[in-house]
Amino acid sequence: MCLAIPVRIKSIDGTDAEVEIGGTTRKTSLMLTPEARVGDYVLLHAGYAINILDQAEAEETLSIFAEMSKLMEGK
Amino acid sequence: MLAHGSGGKLAHDIIRNSFVSSLSNPVLAQLDDSAVIETGGRMAFTTDSYVVQPIFFPGGDIGKLAVCGTINDLAMVGATPLYLSLAFIIEEGLPLNDLKKVVSSIKEAAKEAGVTVITGDTKVVNRGTADKLFINTAGIGTVPAGLNVSGHNARPGDRLILSGTVGDHGIAVLSQREGVNFATELKSDCAPLNGLVAEMLRASDNIHCLRDPTRGGLATTLNEIAEQSSVSLRIDEDKIPVREQVASACEMLGLDPLYVANEGKLISAVAPEDAEKVLKQMKKHRYGRDAAIIGEVKEENPGRVVMKTGLGTTRIIDMLVGEPLPRIC
Amino acid sequence: MKLVSEFRQYDLADGLVRSIRQYAQKPARFMEFCGGHTVSIMKSGLRQLLPPSLTLTSGPGCPVCVTDNADLDKAIALASLLDVTVASFGDMVRVPGSRSSLQEAKAAGADVRVVYSPLDALSLANENPDKSVIFLGIGFETTAPTVAASILQAVEMELKNYYVLSLHKLCPPVIKALLESGEVNLHGLICPGHVSAVIGSSPWEFIARDYGIPCVVSGFEPLDILQCIDMLTRQVVDGKARVEIAYRRGVTREGNQTAIGIMEKVFTHAPARWRGFGEVAASGLKLRPEFARFDAEANFDFNPGPTATPKGCLCGEVLRGVKSPGDCTLFRHVCTPEKPAGPCMVSAEGTCAAYYHYGEKDVR
Numbered sequence: 001m002c003l004a005i006p007v008r009i010k011s012i013d014g015t016d017a018e019v020e021i022g023g024t025t026r027k028t029s030l031m032l033t034p035e036a037r038v039g040d041y042v043l044l045h046a047g048y049a050i051n052i053l054d055q056a057e058a059e060e061t062l063s064i065f066a067e068m069s070k071l072m073e074g075k
Numbered sequence: 076m077l078a079h080g081s082g083g084k085l086a087h088d089i090i091r092n093s094f095v096s097s098l099s100n101p102v103l104a105q106l107d108d109s110a111v112i113e114t115g116g117r118m119a120f121t122t123d124s125y126v127v128q129p130i131f132f133p134g135g136d137i138g139k140l141a142v143c144g145t146i147n148d149l150a151m152v153g154a155t156p157l158y159l160s161l162a163f164i165i166e167e168g169l170p171l172n173d174l175k176k177v178v179s180s181i182k183e184a185a186k187e188a189g190v191t192v193i194t195g196d197t198k199v200v201n202r203g204t205a206d207k208l209f210i211n212t213a214g215i216g217t218v219p220a221g222l223n224v225s226g227h228n229a230r231p232g233d234r235l236i237l238s239g240t241v242g243d244h245g246i247a248v249l250s251q252r253e254g255v256n257f258a259t260e261l262k263s264d265c266a267p268l269n270g271l272v273a274e275m276l277r278a279s280d281n282i283h284c285l286r287d288p289t290r291g292g293l294a295t296t297l298n299e300i301a302e303q304s305s306v307s308l309r310i311d312e313d314k315i316p317v318r319e320q321v322a323s324a325c326e327m328l329g330l331d332p333l334y335v336a337n338e339g340k341l342i343s344a345v346a347p348e349d350a351e352k353v354l355k356q357m358k359k360h361r362y363g364r365d366a367a368i369i370g371e372v373k374e375e376n377p378g379r380v381v382m383k384t385g386l387g388t389t390r391i392i393d394m395l396v397g398e399p400l401p402r403i404c
Numbered sequence: 405m406k407l408v409s410e411f412r413q414y415d416l417a418d419g420l421v422r423s424i425r426q427y428a429q430k431p432a433r434f435m436e437f438c439g440g441h442t443v444s445i446m447k448s449g450l451r452q453l454l455p456p457s458l459t460l461t462s463g464p465g466c467p468v469c470v471t472d473n474a475d476l477d478k479a480i481a482l483a484s485l486l487d488v489t490v491a492s493f494g495d496m497v498r499v500p501g502s503r504s505s506l507q508e509a510k511a512a513g514a515d516v517r518v519v520y521s522p523l524d525a526l527s528l529a530n531e532n533p534d535k536s537v538i539f540l541g542i543g544f545e546t547t548a549p550t551v552a553a554s555i556l557q558a559v560e561m562e563l564k565n566y567y568v569l570s571l572h573k574l575c576p577p578v579i580k581a582l583l584e585s586g587e588v589n590l591h592g593l594i595c596p597g598h599v600s601a602v603i604g605s606s607p608w609e610f611i612a613r614d615y616g617i618p619c620v621v622s623g624f625e626p627l628d629i630l631q632c633i634d635m636l637t638r639q640v641v642d643g644k645a646r647v648e649i650a651y652r653r654g655v656t657r658e659g660n661q662t663a664i665g666i667m668e669k670v671f672t673h674a675p676a677r678w679r680g681f682g683e684v685a686a687s688g689l690k691l692r693p694e695f696a697r698f699d700a701e702a703n704f705d706f707n708p709g710p711t712a713t714p715k716g717c718l719c720g721e722v723l724r725g726v727k728s729p730g731d732c733t734l735f736r737h738v739c740t741p742e743k744p745a746g747p748c749m750v751s752a753e754g755t756c757a758a759y760y761h762y763g764e765k766d767v768r
Contacts, residue, residue, distance in 0.1 A: 003440065003752075004546065004598045005326050006407035022323025022405035025258045029523060031553040032663040041407055043601055043654060044327070046493075046543075047256075047521025048550040051601040051660045053407060058653035062410055065627060068634075069419030075426065254524065323405050328520075329752065385414040386626055388449025390762045396741035397498065 004045035006053055009038050019044060093171070094161075094195055097178045098185070102193040110193040112158060117218040119154035121145060125210040128402040130177070132248045134262030137210055138177035140338060140404060142184035143267045144289070145214040150269040151285045151341065153224040153276060154216030156188060162196040164209040177208065188267035190214070222276070228283040229304035231374040234350035238271065238341045238357060239264070239365040241293050242321040245335035245403050249328070257327055261320045266339030271362045278356040281346030288342055289404055291395040292334040296342055297380045298394045304344075305377040310370030310392070312384050334395050336403045344372055407653070411625040420630040421453045427637035433459040433589060434636055435725055437579065438596035439466030439753025440624055446762040448626040454633070461588065462758075464578055464680060464723040465596055467543045468495045468751035472677040475571050476501040477708035478701070479540050482569060483514040485706060489532065491525035492540040494518045499747040502712040506540075522554035522568075529558070529566040538700045541570040541689075546598040548572040548689055549663040552670035555691075555698050569700040570689055573676050575599050576607045577687035581678075583615050588725040592636035594629070595621040597651045602667075604659025605649050612645040623651035670695055679747070680720030719746035722755050729756040736760065 007019035012030065019028045019042070026044070030036050033049045042049035095103055102110045123144055130137040142159065149156040161181065165174065185192055243264040250259045268287065275282055284304070288296035293315070301308050317332045325332050339362060345353050350368055357363030380392040436442055442462045445451065451460060464470050480501050483490040490506065497506045497518055510516040515535070519525055522539050529537035541551045551568055558566040575596060582588065595608050600621045608619045618639035622632035632650040639645060649655050667689075676688025691699040716734050721727035729735045729748070739745035741757060748756040 003329050004601070006405075008406065021326065021408070023260065023320035024323040024327055026256055026327060029550075029553065031557070032549050032660060032666060034662060043598065045546055045598065046550045047523045048553060050546060050549065050598070050663060051654060054653050055407070058407055058410070061631070061650075061652055062416075065413075065416040065420065065631070067419075068423055069416055072419040072422035072426075075422050254519075256520065256524075319405065326405065326408065384447075384449055385412065386417055386448055386450070386453065387414070388452040390447065390449045393761045396761070 004043040004050060006041050007044045009036055009040050009042060012038055017049070019049070093174055093178050094197070097182050098192045100191050100193065102191065103195070110158070112193065114157065114217065117220060119149050119152050119216045119218050120213070121148040122211070122213040123148060125212070125404060126206070126402050127248060127404050128206060129248075129251050130173070130207050132251045132263055134247055135265040136177055136180050137208055138180035139184045139265050141210040141212050142181050142188065142190070143265050143338060144404065145212040146188045146190060146267045146269050147287045147341070149214050149216040150272040151224070151287055152218060153222045153272065153285065154218045155273070156190045156214055156216040156269050158193045158215050159185065159190055160194045160213045161192050162211040163198070164205045164211075165197060165199045166205040166207050167199055167202045169207055174208070184267060188269055224282055224285050226284055226286055226300050226303040229300050229306050229344035229372045230283055230346070231306055231372050232347050233283055233344040233372040234347055234368050235308060235310060235370040235372065236343045236345055236350065236354055236357065237293070237315065237367055237369045238268070238363045240316045240318045240321065241288070241337055241340065242317060242325065242332035242335035244338040245292070246321050246324045248403050250324070257324060259320050259324055261318070261324070264337060264339035266362050268339065268341055268362060271357065271360045272341070274356050274360050275343065275353050278353045279345060279349035281349045282343055282353065283346065284344035286342050288337050288340060290336050292332070292336060293342065294333040294380070294392045295395045297392065300342075300344065301378050301380050304372070307373045307376040307379040307381060308370060309373055310380065310382050312382055314367050314369040316365045316367055333392065338404060411623070411627050414627070416627055417453065417630060420627065420634050423634050424458070424630065424637055425455045427634070427641050428455050428457050430640070431457045431459070432591035432637065432640055433461055434592040434594055434633065435461045435463045435588065435590050436594040437463040437465040437575065438599070439469070439751065439755070440598070441465070441594055441596070441622065441629060442755055443753055443758050444624050444626060444629060446758040449762075450626055450629060453630070458633070458637070461725045462722070462755040463582065463725050464678065465544070465575065466748070466751050466753040466755070467547070467573060468499060469719060469723060469747045469754050470573065470578075470678045470680065471496070471499070471542060471571055471747065472679050473502045473713055474677060474708065474711040477711060478706070479569055480504050480506060480509050481706040481708040482538055482700060482704060483509045483516050485704060487535050488704070489515040489517060489528060489535050489537045490540060491517045491519045491528055491537055493542060495751050496540055496542055498744070498750045500714070500744055500750075502709065522551050526554050526557060526561070526563070526566060529563050530561065533565060536565050536567060538567045538569055541568045541572050543572055544575050544596070544599050545603045545667065546601070548671060549602060549667040552666045555670050555695055556666065558698060567698050567700040567703060568691065570671065570691055572671065572689035573678065574673070574687050574689065576610070577684050578678055578681060579611065581681055581684050582724060583611065583617070585724070590617055591640055592618040592620070594632050594636070595619050595647070597621060597623050597628070597654060600651070600655045600659065602660050602663045605647050605655060605657050608647045612647050616645045618645045619647040621647070621649045621651050621655050623654060680723035714745045717746040719748045719756075722748055729759040732756070
């Protein structure tokens with residue numbers, strides 16, 4: 001039920017969007033994220049985008065993981 | 076359009092026009108009540124029914140599925156498939172063109188696999204009592220003396236070789252269902268595997284087990300082998316080939332590719348000394364290009380299938396519980 | 405798959421695991437509230453990477469599991485009415501109510517459809533004007549806004565045959581009830597990731613402030629959960645409980661104001677019954693009076709019958725975190741996913757189902 005996946009907005013038509021992940025596409029409602037734009041990544045849940053994802057934060061998190069790996073090497 | 080037929084001229088015309096002329100061969104052309112053929116030695120015999128919905132899907136249709144599915148059942152015991160029977164239950168109102176397309180697929184699939192359809196039957200039933208088209212088949216083939224390929228024969232130490240990517244068929248069919256909202260370029264992997272199996276048997280005398288993971292997916296078939304052979308199987312998540320489009324569709328639908336149906340794949344248990352040789356041979360074949368060794372057979376904990384995850388942890392791979400995706404084959 | 409595959413680079417796990425081992429010196433119990441976290445933990449075998457000092461306990465964050473039998477009986481009774489179609493998320497369909505299930509009702513002739521989205525239910529209503537389509541509203545704050553949006557869309561489409569049976573629930577009140585009961589001794593809370601994507605991280609601040617329990621909002625990939633656990637163990641060590649967000653790509657302190665606004669426009673707070681907790685004040689969502697025409701409870705005459713719960717079923721205790729599925733005498737023997745005694749064994753995010761499917765008992 002908490003199942004929500006990151007998808008990319010390919011196109012927007014009114015409050016609907018065509019979204020994509022790994023070659024699979026779907027129609028989605030942007031009623032809950034009206035400020036979303038083409039190219040944005042959103043969390044898809046039950047046919048709606050429930051939030052816009054922050055790609056900069058995603059990169060930051062990944063670099064934290066990488067940092068941690070380096071730091072903890074040999075510990 | 077097909078009207079309710081009960082054996083008179085209308086049914087006869089259907090049979091002659093659609094099937095016999097398309098699948099023409101001397102045996103079928105006899106139009107006797109039974110086909111009489113000569114064959115000797117050890118025989119393999121199988122039957123199956125096909126109720127896939129929708130009947131047309133990317134990469135195939137119910138006709139291709141029926142032929143390949145039956146051929147594969149024979150191939151999984153090491154048999155050379157020879158002859159098929161086909162029985163159609165047709166819903167009144169099915170467009171004749173649809174039927175012709177299905178028969179044409181059957182002809183093509185039979186030709187590729189080198190089998191002949193030598194006997195058949197058609198029934199037309201009232202609207203609403205069969206969903207467009209159901210197909211029942213039986214298939215016979217010959218098994219060389221001394222060849223013993225069976226789900227019971229997996230032995231500790233055997234390597235598990237999977238012939239290619241998993242989940243393609245189930246997802247391709249699902250994408251065409253009414254009310255399911257997702258689009259994909261995925262095609263069903265529906266294919267006859269007798270050619271691939273022949274290559275494998277040529278490469279090694281130590282192929283102990285062959286199974287095609289259809290309904291319930293690879294996970295279910297692995298559990299069946301573990302149960303039948305009283306062994307445990309250890310597989311490696313990282314080694315299992317899954318197309319990105321299958322993985323992403325599964326993410327979207329909350330499915331696990333290990334439990335999604337395949338119609339053109341096999342899993343084999345091969346003696347360890349021959350595993351690399353067999354793998355190499357498989358990769359040369361068009362239906363084995365993505366083949367991979369995904370694990371091995373062990374002695375302890377018989378009946379269990381255990382997977383090493385990408386994280387290096389281990390977990391159980393259970394039988395599919397609840398219903399598999401309905402009417403996927 | 406962008407924003408998924410990068411988070412599955414499992415060679416990055418090692419650094420996080422070592423850090424956790426370094427900080428988790430004293431025994432500590434963390435609760436993962438959300439069923440989605442339970443599944444991810446079980447499926448990835450994450451516990452095998454954690455030091456023995458850390459215990460993870462599952463909480464009541466499975467909206468299917470916490471639905472009381474009395475409420476499920478309402479849905480089943482509605483489904484059995486003439487000219488009614490009940491549209492439901494797949495999970496609910498096999499959950500046993502007091503006497504039956506939606507699946508059994510369907511087998512007996514009721515029109516029950518599995519849908520992926522309330523939008524599918526809207527389409528059903530639009531395409532079948534002679535039927536009353538009732539959407540079974542199950543879910544927390546992740547899902548409630550989508551259902552609220554569907555009602556607003558129904559208003560715009562002037563649909564006269566779309567209804568919602570709202571069994572939606574809110575997370576913070578039940579966490580408060582859990583902590584108030586004092587039944588579980590928690591040293592940290594793995595906060596739900598997608599609920600927080602909607603409501604933000606601020607609703608969890610009372611947990612750190614009033615109960616001194618460290619809180620970290622986590623994503624759902626195993627690497628996300630490891631990062632969350634690392635952050636929790638550090639909070640435990642420095643002794644200053646606060647709310648942190650590990651899942652920074654999806655969650656902010658304020659959340660999605662549009663989604664919150666839509667949810668609050670359509671729904672108001674009401675008491676709700678939670679399996680295992682009884683009635684929890686202001687923990688449910690009820691349609692506001694101005695949307696009463698979409699409220700299934702107000703518009704249909706139905707009788708759910710007396711409520712009953714199976715003897716020996718420990719779903720309630722499992723949901724409160726005081727018992728583990730293995731403690732239940734029915735687990736595996738009588739209660740299996742094919743023949744579930746309670747919802748925890750049937751729901752895709754049910755604790756018992758997760759333990760059953762991915763259980764580590766027999767693995768060496």
